Amino acid sequence: MSAPHPPKVAGIDPPVPTAAHTVAPASPVPEATAGTLADTVPAVPAPHPPVAAPGTLLQDRLAGWVSDLTTLHELTERLVRTSALEPALDELLGATAALVGARRGLVVLDPGDGGPRTTRGLGLGRADLGHLETVPRGALPYDTAGTAEVVHADLFAEDDLDPRHREVAARLGYAASYALPLATDNAGRLGAAVWLYDEPAEPRERQRHLAGLYIRHATEHLARLREVERTRACVATITGELLPSRLPRVPGVQLAARHRTGPRGGGDWYDALPLPDAALGLSVGSVSGSGPSAVAAMGRLRASLRAYAVMEGEDPVAVLSDLELLLRLTEPARSATALFAYCEPALRRITLAGAGHSPPLLIGERRTEFAETSVSAPLNMLSCWEAPSTEIEAEAGETVLLYTDGLLHRSGDRMDRAFARLHSAAASVPRALRQDPGAIADHVLRMVLPDGPEAADSREDVVLLAARFD
Structure with missing residues (x-):
């Protein structure tokens, strides 16, 4: 009977743990001489696996935190250098796809203040985005009006999956999705970002944490860019009205x-x-x-x-x-x-x-x-x-x-x-x-x-x- 395989996480196979020590196997002992050897050779206790020092574990954990913070800092620095809404959305999609281990995704701006609805895709063409728009609003793999993450680790294993959503997922070739809302207390509700996996998967807890931190920062930046573009459009309209x-x-x-x-x-x-x-x-x-x-x-x-x-x-x-x-x-x-x-x-x-x-x-x-x-x-x-x-x-x-x-x-x-x-x-x-x-x-x-x-x-x-x- 074969051992069960661990589930995939974020579309990546988990690494196989290696043994801490390798001990040479003992040669087989004939049954006829087993008693004689036991009488003449003293018993040797089995070696205990080494226990990592507490300081080493702490250093490894600190190194992981520093690496995560460095990655997050670099990604947010690239984001804040964008000065228009469309480049900012493209930067957001590329950065978050790397954080959660996805290949495709999309971001949907559906502001709560009644602004225009905007959809931007990563690895998805206009026709693909159009197919997603045909899925009923309540059955979409994201919720632009919500404030919590939406996880579908295995879409085709869900019995209550909307038939149209099942059809679109099969057409586009994705089997799992993970979505986060674009919403903060200061910026309000702007929409949602969703990532699509080619096979059943979901991001690890650490990936979710980093993606959440990045999304909160990105939401504030997107809100500022929307306000800037709204002001520019207003000024351009007024200027046009003042000219012939x-x-x-x-x-x-x-x-x-x-x-x-x-x-x-x-x-x-x-x-x-x-x-x-x-x-x-x-x-x-x-x-x-x-x-x-x-x-x-x-x-x-x-x-x-x-x-x-x-x-x-x-x-x-x-x-x-x-x-x-x-x-x-x-x-x-x-x-x-x-x-x-x-x-x-x-x-x-x-x-x-x-x-x-x-x-x-x-x-x-x-x-x-x-x-x-x-x-x-x-x-x-x-x-x-x-x-x-x-x-x-x-x-x-x-x-x-x-x-x-x-x-x-x-x-x-x-x-x-x-x-x-x-x-x-x-x-x-x-x-x-x-x-x-x-x-x-x-x-x-x-x-x-x-x-x-x-x-x-x-x-x-x-x-x-x-x-x-x-």
Whole structure:
């Protein structure tokens, strides 16, 4: 009769214990001489197995604790370096799968505050996650509303297993699962994490303890990231509402704009305003600072500039002078850069003035060059802002590109190299795209920021406003 095999734990066969000592087997003694030998050879007591000293056991236990704490510290350090929700979920799944000895798993965010439900898988495709979604909520291998672990050491040995769950488990090829809730007193209830085993198994007590400690820390981190993303989305929504929802249609010119909000929400703006006598006012600018206060200041400044443009738009210097006076009186601690252009589409003539802003870029078939503008200080930086206006004439089919400094800063280059990269990007616009100002703006974005404006590590917004003259 064979000895029973010990159950598997976390999908790993337990090590076979080895004997402390190996004693040479005694040679068999013939029955005829057994009595004689017993009479002549004194009996030798059997050796006792050595007993480990208490100090050795304590050292081994301390070494195990130190190893566990070191592992936990390394994993949590990697987690806190994530600054977005999806990378944090991926890091959580990889770390906890190693802790509990699983190969696959998923995390389900189902916040108690009514936030959006999010599912992220490890070793599971979208189709696999979709199959799991078909299991009734009460029969799932996890409980997003609970606060205790959920253990299924052998799913197919459970008589009361839901038939749909049994079918999905057979399809996906897992026979056991272990789940922990994502819930703490401070963060509230966020969801659950579950790990799937290919055969009957469950984690050891030590693995459960480490995974529990890690999950509690991860839950707090996920709650902070959710709050950050919620704030960013709110700031982006407010910024979008403060900027034009659509650009005006003016005969003789086509308009396109691109705007990307920075991670903290910046104060960059753009505007296009129809003016009397079939004229058009274009403006871009940036308010110092970031966050909600900068967004609010941007909204106030842009609205004021629109009013000044309607009253005296044909004189861009007067428009910016009035804006500088308003900023000095209402927000003396804040500065801003701005560029205002008075366009006459019928004549393809542009009169502009800038306050510490980068020059526009002319893009055409025969030239790609920066417009010559006077050097000036940002608004509210000197005792009195003053700068002359300049006039440029665009040819038929040329595009005037206005932009904010965020485009240059996010490139990661020095300013001289950033300007050179912008000029090269504009010069390389394919001829087939030059008829569409939106395509020109997209091409410039791709060339100047190859990783995308969202991937660049910068607090600043990116604004492009393109005007193509017929």
